[in-house]
Amino acid sequence: MTFDMSQFHQVFFDETAEHLVNMESLLLAINVQQPESEDLNAIFRAAHSIKGGAATFGFSDLAELTHVLENLLDKVRKNELPLSRDIVDASLLSGDLLKEMLAFHRGDVPVDEARIAVLKQKLEQLSIAGHAVLPPPVAVAQPVAAAAPARLHIEIYPPIAMHVEELWQRLAALGSLQIMQAPDEQADPVIPALALLSTESPCDDVVEMLAFLLPPEAFKVVEDVTIEDDGVGFFSLPPIAPCGDIAFEEEGFGLFAPLPASQVASSGDIAFEEDGFGLFAPLPAAPADGKGDIAFEEDGFGLFTPLPTVVATAARITASVGAPAAAKEPARSEVRSAPAVVAGAGENSIRVSTDKVDLLLNLVGELVITQSMLMQYGSGLDSVEHENLLNSISLLQRNSRELQEAVMSIRMMPIAFVFNRFPRVVRDLAGKLDKQVELKMVGENTELDKGFIEKLSDPLTHLVRNSLDHGIESPEQRRAKGKKETGLLTLRAFHEGGSIVIEVTDDGAGLRRDKILSKARESALPVSDTMSDTEVWALIFEPGFSTAAEVTDVSGRGVGMDVVRKNIVAMGGRIDISSMVDIGTTMTIRLPLTLAIMDGMSIKIADETYVLPLNYILESLQPKPSEVKTIAGRGQVVSVRGEYLPIVSVAEYFSIDAPASQPDKSILIIVESSGQKVALMVDELLGQQQFVVKNLEANYRKVEGLSGATIMGDGRVALILDVAAIVRVNLQKAHGEILTAQLH
Amino acid sequence: MGVATMDANNSSDTDKARREYLVFALGKEEYGIDILKVQEIRGYDAVTRLAKSPSFIKGVINLRGHIVPIVDMRIKFDVGNVIYNDFTVVIILNVLNRTVGMVVDGVSDVIELSGDDIRPAPEFGAVMNTNYIQGLGVVGERMIIMVDIEKLMSSDEMALMDAAVAANV
Numbered sequence: 001m002t003f004d005m006s007q008f009h010q011v012f013f014d015e016t017a018e019h020l021v022n023m024e025s026l027l028l029a030i031n032v033q034q035p036e037s038e039d040l041n042a043i044f045r046a047a048h049s050i051k052g053g054a055a056t057f058g059f060s061d062l063a064e065l066t067h068v069l070e071n072l073l074d075k076v077r078k079n080e081l082p083l084s085r086d087i088v089d090a091s092l093l094s095g096d097l098l099k100e101m102l103a104f105h106r107g108d109v110p111v112d113e114a115r116i117a118v119l120k121q122k123l124e125q126l127s128i129a130g131h132a133v134l135p136p137p138v139a140v141a142q143p144v145a146a147a148a149p150a151r152l153h154i155e156i157y158p159p160i161a162m163h164v165e166e167l168w169q170r171l172a173a174l175g176s177l178q179i180m181q182a183p184d185e186q187a188d189p190v191i192p193a194l195a196l197l198s199t200e201s202p203c204d205d206v207v208e209m210l211a212f213l214l215p216p217e218a219f220k221v222v223e224d225v226t227i228e229d230d231g232v233g234f235f236s237l238p239p240i241a242p243c244g245d246i247a248f249e250e251e252g253f254g255l256f257a258p259l260p261a262s263q264v265a266s267s268g269d270i271a272f273e274e275d276g277f278g279l280f281a282p283l284p285a286a287p288a289d290g291k292g293d294i295a296f297e298e299d300g301f302g303l304f305t306p307l308p309t310v311v312a313t314a315a316r317i318t319a320s321v322g323a324p325a326a327a328k329e330p331a332r333s334e335v336r337s338a339p340a341v342v343a344g345a346g347e348n349s350i351r352v353s354t355d356k357v358d359l360l361l362n363l364v365g366e367l368v369i370t371q372s373m374l375m376q377y378g379s380g381l382d383s384v385e386h387e388n389l390l391n392s393i394s395l396l397q398r399n400s401r402e403l404q405e406a407v408m409s410i411r412m413m414p415i416a417f418v419f420n421r422f423p424r425v426v427r428d429l430a431g432k433l434d435k436q437v438e439l440k441m442v443g444e445n446t447e448l449d450k451g452f453i454e455k456l457s458d459p460l461t462h463l464v465r466n467s468l469d470h471g472i473e474s475p476e477q478r479r480a481k482g483k484k485e486t487g488l489l490t491l492r493a494f495h496e497g498g499s500i501v502i503e504v505t506d507d508g509a510g511l512r513r514d515k516i517l518s519k520a521r522e523s524a525l526p527v528s529d530t531m532s533d534t535e536v537w538a539l540i541f542e543p544g545f546s547t548a549a550e551v552t553d554v555s556g557r558g559v560g561m562d563v564v565r566k567n568i569v570a571m572g573g574r575i576d577i578s579s580m581v582d583i584g585t586t587m588t589i590r591l592p593l594t595l596a597i598m599d600g601m602s603i604k605i606a607d608e609t610y611v612l613p614l615n616y617i618l619e620s621l622q623p624k625p626s627e628v629k630t631i632a633g634r635g636q637v638v639s640v641r642g643e644y645l646p647i648v649s650v651a652e653y654f655s656i657d658a659p660a661s662q663p664d665k666s667i668l669i670i671v672e673s674s675g676q677k678v679a680l681m682v683d684e685l686l687g688q689q690q691f692v693v694k695n696l697e698a699n700y701r702k703v704e705g706l707s708g709a710t711i712m713g714d715g716r717v718a719l720i721l722d723v724a725a726i727v728r729v730n731l732q733k734a735h736g737e738i739l740t741a742q743l744h
Numbered sequence: 745m746g747v748a749t750m751d752a753n754n755s756s757d758t759d760k761a762r763r764e765y766l767v768f769a770l771g772k773e774e775y776g777i778d779i780l781k782v783q784e785i786r787g788y789d790a791v792t793r794l795a796k797s798p799s800f801i802k803g804v805i806n807l808r809g810h811i812v813p814i815v816d817m818r819i820k821f822d823v824g825n826v827i828y829n830d831f832t833v834v835i836i837l838n839v840l841n842r843t844v845g846m847v848v849d850g851v852s853d854v855i856e857l858s859g860d861d862i863r864p865a866p867e868f869g870a871v872m873n874t875n876y877i878q879g880l881g882v883v884g885e886r887m888i889i890m891v892d893i894e895k896l897m898s899s900d901e902m903a904l905m906d907a908a909v910a911a912n913v
Contacts (some may be wrong), residue, residue: 345806655796715806
């Protein structure tokens with residue numbers, strides 16, 4: 001049976017990414033000395049779910065690595081192995097590699113095989129080391145199974161991947177080993193190696209250990225159940241029960257169909273796979289009659305069926321090692337239900353493609369426009385004669401506004417999605433730089449547009465790295481300055497008006513004005529000692545600017561801050577710095593709440609309407625003739641509270657055919673972009689409202705000076721001014737004119 | 745000549761199957777375009793002028809929530825009377841997943857032609873560059889110039905797309 005799995009891949013990718021994030025945050029939060037068993041279980045579950053999904057969907061590389069990781073975590077979870085920093089580090093590393101593998105399956109670069117192999121080896125060593133250190137773990141985890149030493153028949157089929165002697169040695173470490181027969185690859189049929197192991201370890205542990213070393217089809221462990229064992233009387237089991245669960249697990253991952261009823265009835269008990277995903281049918285009532293011997297494992301998943309601890313004696317789902325193919329079939333046919341169940345277990349939410357949300361948003365935008373058209377026509381009607389119509393229109397207005405808000409909120413996500421990566425970034429980086437840093441996050445639930453979430457993480461990461469590298473000093477320096485040795489890095493998000501503000505604050509050395517100025521002079525930037533602090537700080541956003549004394553692999557190459565600013569500005573936001581020497585630095589990012597709707601001021605130039613994004617506007621004014629001055633070669637300037645700002649005529653910029661207006665007869669709007677202020681000259685202010693932003697490139701191309709278009713209440717198109725570009729062009733023009741003036 | 749024969753070969757691919765073409769007038773010439781590229785025909789609405797655009801790009805209109813650029817072919821090819829009144833016709837095209845409006849002198853009819861009816865175009869002095877002409881359609885006494893409208897609209901000279909987008913075509 002072939003079944004196209006690829007349609008579920010996206011679901012798997014999304015879920016695995018979530019599990020990885022979850023696992024990472026748990027690992028970072030865990031207290032290594034006294035881990036909460038709940039957390040350990042959660043980490044294990046995350047790893048297990050990834051493994052299950054990966055194997056089902058045929059991503060064997062993911063499954064293999066997670067398998068090894070899972071075994072290690074399983075031991076930790078069962079208290080067979082104490083949690084150590086090494087284990088946490090290795091697990092985090094595994095998480096990283098898994099992420100890379102996931103990216104590879106999504107079409108990214110392949111992951112270095114050697115790194116995977118090294119990590120696997122490390123994980124295996126960690127989990128085996130635990131065996132040697134601890135007394136037989138049986139007593140802790142599975143008291144029932146420890147009743148008597150079990151005799152295990154072990155068969156290993158050639159070709160054996162490793163040295164047989166080594167294998168025997170490892171087995172001998174678990175109990176007393178009696179080798180019955182040496183393997184012979186030459187013989188036909190091949191003669192398997194046979195051994196009898198008398199051990200107190202549960203059958204499962206032996207199987208697991210072998211599974212590390214050998215492929216699942218290459219060995220078989222059969223338990224020789226001692227007749228005196230109390231469980232047996234009840235069940236009248238055959239004295240030999242294969243413990244083939246590892247093989248089963250490899251193929252089935254809990255997705256297979258539940259046991260047929262007849263089998264359930266005859267055995268009186270189902271030995272549920274301990275890691276069975278909860279997809280199984282619930283336990284039949286049979287155990288309640290007292291015959292079925294189900295022991296609840298203390299650290300079971302809680303959600304689903306408990307584990308029977310009579311591992312060896314209970315009747316097992318007898319998927320013997322030799323029949324993995326049989327398990328495969330049901331696994332595939334059942335896979336359809338798997339994502340739904342897994343999702344259902346989580347939050348009460350659905351996954352919808354962003355295209356659909358955007359379409360919805362667009363349609364609502366249209367509705368709002370249509371409604372405001374109706375409004376406009378309605379306003380011309382007699383309010384007594386058309387009372388009902390006008391009432392309905394205002395009702396429509398309220399409803400469509402609420403609808404718009406509701407639809408907008410679909411796109412909103414908490415900023416925690418960006419912040420969540422930083423505990424890890426800070427932990428790793430602080431370790432690398434030998435600094436002690438405490439990360440504080442405030443306002444993680446602040447919501448912003450999903451489109452920003454993805455675009456924010458790079459610039460924010462850069463700022464955080466910068467703060468750690470350049471901002472926060474080493475513990476010695478901090479002590480010398482009389483500060484606490486542990487530096488504090490705060491990420492804070494909050495709403496302010498129509499924008500979201502994100503701050504990255506450190507209590508480090510602060511920016512050094514003199515250093516920045518001298519560096520700027522080296523780079524031949526136009527600076528003077530009279531510049532304000534804000535202007536000086538803004539210099540670090542210049543391309544190629546870095547004040548780091550030496551270039552580290554963390555930062556200091558000077559590519560970055562300019563990119564950070566470019567990214568933020570591209571999102572319609574801005575970034576500011578405030579800093580004090582030895583007190584610290586705060587980087588403040590301001591973003592509009594959403595990309596799709598913008599607060600703007602509509603303005604009129606001749607008979608054309610334009611929209612100016614509100615977040616650039618500082619103020620608007622009507623200058624007195626005396627405040628406008630003409631500077632030779634640089635056009636006109638206006639004096640606003642002692643500051644001379646260049647006047648840019650929008651009409652001129654867009655070559656609008658209109659009689660040239662005088663600044664003192666028009667309105668000047670002071671806008672600010674990248675620290676530069678400019679006075680835009682317009683004819684009239686029409687009003688302030690929200691606009692649905694449409695891009696011009698969808699059917700046309702980019703037009704310099706315009707950032708998009710919007711549809712006005714009367715159905716006409718108004719163009720949105722790209723203030724940043726206008727300011728930039730004005731600046732270049734000014735520089736150009738100075739240059740030409742100097743040349744002459 | 746080589747170009748013309750190649751065009752004839754291309755059109756023979758779609759032989760036998762009869763296809764429909766929308767015929768519009770530009771000056772004294774009649775042009776035909778694949779009707780499947782036409783979304784609708786509408787009157788000329790007030791446009792919003794786009795600064796820094798060539799003169800034949802009249803601006804953009806709001807077509808049910810989409811911002812659609814309007815090209816005046818009469819200005820572009822310097823034919824006909826450039827006046828805008830109630831009879832001015834805009835053909836809304838759907839080319840390369842984009843929507844573009846094109847102002848022409850008039851729309852006459854829809855004709856059905858098979859590959860055989862389309863002759864290779866000789867070198868002749870049409871207002872349009874021969875690169876965009878697929879051939880000549882003959883219907884009775886009429887001679888209709890068949891235009892590859894996608895090629896025309898994505899061309900540099902129409903300046904409707906960013907170079908990067910046009911390059912991907």
